[in-house]
Amino acid sequence: MPKILNETLETIEKRKSTRAFADTPITPEEKETILHAAFRAPTAGNMMLYTILEIEDQAIKDHLAVTCDNQPFIAKAPYILLFLADYQRWMDVYTLSGVKERCAELGLRYREPQAGDFLLAVTDAVIAAQNAVIAAESLGIGSCYIGDITENYEDNRRLFSLPRYVFPAALLCFGRPNREHTPETQVSRFAPEFIAHKNTYHRLDAAELERMMQNLQDKFPTGRYLEGAQNLGQHQYFRKFNADFSFEMSRSVREALKNWDCE
Numbered sequence: 001m002p003k004i005l006n007e008t009l010e011t012i013e014k015r016k017s018t019r020a021f022a023d024t025p026i027t028p029e030e031k032e033t034i035l036h037a038a039f040r041a042p043t044a045g046n047m048m049l050y051t052i053l054e055i056e057d058q059a060i061k062d063h064l065a066v067t068c069d070n071q072p073f074i075a076k077a078p079y080i081l082l083f084l085a086d087y088q089r090w091m092d093v094y095t096l097s098g099v100k101e102r103c104a105e106l107g108l109r110y111r112e113p114q115a116g117d118f119l120l121a122v123t124d125a126v127i128a129a130q131n132a133v134i135a136a137e138s139l140g141i142g143s144c145y146i147g148d149i150t151e152n153y154e155d156n157r158r159l160f161s162l163p164r165y166v167f168p169a170a171l172l173c174f175g176r177p178n179r180e181h182t183p184e185t186q187v188s189r190f191a192p193e194f195i196a197h198k199n200t201y202h203r204l205d206a207a208e209l210e211r212m213m214q215n216l217q218d219k220f221p222t223g224r225y226l227e228g229a230q231n232l233g234q235h236q237y238f239r240k241f242n243a244d245f246s247f248e249m250s251r252s253v254r255e256a257l258k259n260w261d262c263e
């Protein structure tokens with residue numbers, strides 16, 4: 001527990017991902033409030049490099065429950081927001097504003113969005129998403145990110161009619177938890193000493209890594225390792241890093257980046 005607590009910090013402290021939802025619908029006022037909180041997030045150059053889609057169509061929810069690495073709870077979420085990294089809107093503004101023509105007149109090179117712009121738009125979208133998470137939590141509405149939305153780019157592009165410079169950065173499922181969250185059901189974090197350092201990067205040595213993992217290892221029954229894994233590091237590698245979805249994620253992002261000017 002932090003030494004200072006107020007209402008905002010308590011909301012942050014108590015949050016945990018919600019994957020099982022009560023049937024209670026999210027009211028229009030709550031939806032508006034969550035969206036408003038997202039819009040109030042910091043945004044690079046005040047450009048709002050994102051678009052948010054409210055996913056209301058059950059057929060789309062059902063589809064995402066399959067394409068986002070088969071996670072059935074997505075289909076049952078009362079409210080879903082898709083945060084799209086969006087440079088298209090600004091490129092369209094530039095076109096409307098005659099920027100290309102003006103560049104030609106001035107003898108300047110006109111450029112298309114590049115890798116840095118992609119990263120900036122993704123950052124913008126995700127920061128807005130996290131504001132939505134905290135706003136929802138403060139209303140008693142839980143949430144869960146779905147990272148797998150960055151997979152299957154071609155399919156998502158068709159499904160959501162995405163233009164060239166728009167990429168799905170984060171999917172958020174919202175709903176009231178179907179049972180009360182208690183501190184015991186929260187997942188713990190690595191100790192701060194391994195994560196926060198002062199001024200320059202500190203690469204953890206073997207002893208520090210052992211101590212960092214021990215904390216997790218103590219809470220993870222050995223019998224639950226994936227087949228073939230002898231320790232938690234191996235388990236994590238096989239379950240996440242080397243899993244099919246991780247390869248699909250990288251393939252999908254590479255495919256999307258072909259649309260951006262990424263030499």
Ligand SMILES: Cc1cc2nc3c(=O)[nH]c(=O)nc-3n(C[C@H](O)[C@H](O)[C@H](O)COP(=O)(O)O)c2cc1C
Pocket residue numbers: 015016017018019071144145146147148186187
């Ligand atoms: C980028 C990102 C992607 C995530 N993707 C998924 C996901 O696809 N499915 C899921 O159930 N949880 C997903 N989560 C939730 C994490 O599993 C969760 O935040 C983590 O286990 C810590 O638990 P907590 O949020 O309850 O503290 C994701 C979280 C983040 C930040």
